[in-house]
Amino acid sequence: MVVPLLAILIWQAVASAGLVNPQVLPAPYDVGRKWVEYLLPLQPFEGNAGASWWSWALSGELIVDTLTSLYRVVVGFAIGGALALPLGLAMGAIPAVYAWMNPLVQILRPIPPIAYIPLAILWFGLGNPPAVFLIALGAFFPVLMNTIAGVRQVDGIYLRAARSLGAGPGTVFLRVILPAAVPYILSGVRIGIGTAFIVVIVSEMIAVNNGLGFRILEAREYFWSDKIIAGMITIGMLGLAIDIGMNRLNNYLLRWHRGLEH
Numbered sequence: 219m220v221v222p223l224l225a226i227l228i229w230q231a232v233a234s235a236g237l238v239n240p241q242v243l244p245a246p247y248d249v250g251r252k253w254v255e256y257l258l259p260l261q262p263f264e265g266n267a268g269a270s271w272w273s274w275a276l277s278g279e280l281i282v283d284t285l286t287s288l289y290r291v292v293v294g295f296a297i298g299g300a301l302a303l304p305l306g307l308a309m310g311a312i313p314a315v316y317a318w319m320n321p322l323v324q325i326l327r328p329i330p331p332i333a334y335i336p337l338a339i340l341w342f343g344l345g346n347p348p349a350v351f352l353i354a355l356g357a358f359f360p361v362l363m364n365t366i367a368g369v370r371q372v373d374g375i376y377l378r379a380a381r382s383l384g385a386g387p388g389t390v391f392l393r394v395i396l397p398a399a400v401p402y403i404l405s406g407v408r409i410g411i412g413t414a415f416i417v418v419i420v421s422e423m424i425a426v427n428n429g430l431g432f433r434i435l436e437a438r439e440y441f442w443s444d445k446i447i448a449g450m451i452t453i454g455m456l457g458l459a460i461d462i463g464m465n466r467l468n469n470y471l472l473r474w475h476r477g478l479e480h
């Protein structure tokens with residue numbers, strides 16, 4: 219935390235000294251104040267209006283936009299991961315499937331999800347469907363490629379040893395190949411979630427009318443630099459929280475791999 223705090227102090231000193239235009243780079247205090255305004259509900263609480271206090275407290279733009287973006291990330295990543303995982307396992311374990319599918323994968327993989335935005339709008343219109351499609355596309359290839367790599371890197375000695383002990387193809391896959399590929403799969407999941415979060419911000423700037431990406435674009439139209447930076451900080455905090463959560467999940471699921479489980 220020392221480096222972020224030092225960066226904020228330098229930022230505040232530069233802004234207070236008037237070295238930069240506050241319209242271009244507002245001071246951290248102004249950004250923090252706008253972040254709080256963005257977080258709080260727009261209307262005062264009216265207990266007799268039939269709404270609960272919690273629904274009022276969670277009605278702030280920041281909370282609604284954050285939950286909306288997270289919903290799109292979860293749905294898009296679930297779709298992309300659910301498609302990539304079985305295909306990656308099949309391509310890694312079955313040479314014929316790899317030979318058939320790899321050329322198509324290598325053609326599509328370098329195309330960034332952003333390039334699909336016109337087609338996504340043409341196919342799905344506006345709203346959540348194109349955003350979810352782009353997020354699923356962004357999450358698909360990291361999970362797919364890591365799964366393929368995980369399956370194909372299994373040492374042949376383990377496979378021959380399992381077969382010599384009488385293990386059939388199904389047992390070899392479930393007891394040898396799949397456990398060995400899990401670290402790679404989880405790495406792909408971690409990268410895929412990060413990519414999905416990047417894509418959701420871009421897609422929200424074009425295809426929807428809510429979410430963190432939309433709110434940043436809206437703030438740009440009105441030259442609200444403090445709100446732009448407040449939204450960017452929120453995205454960074456969410457990304458950090460997701461990465462920490464994934465890292466802890468990986469450490470928990472891979473205890474056996476690191477020799478920490480007795």
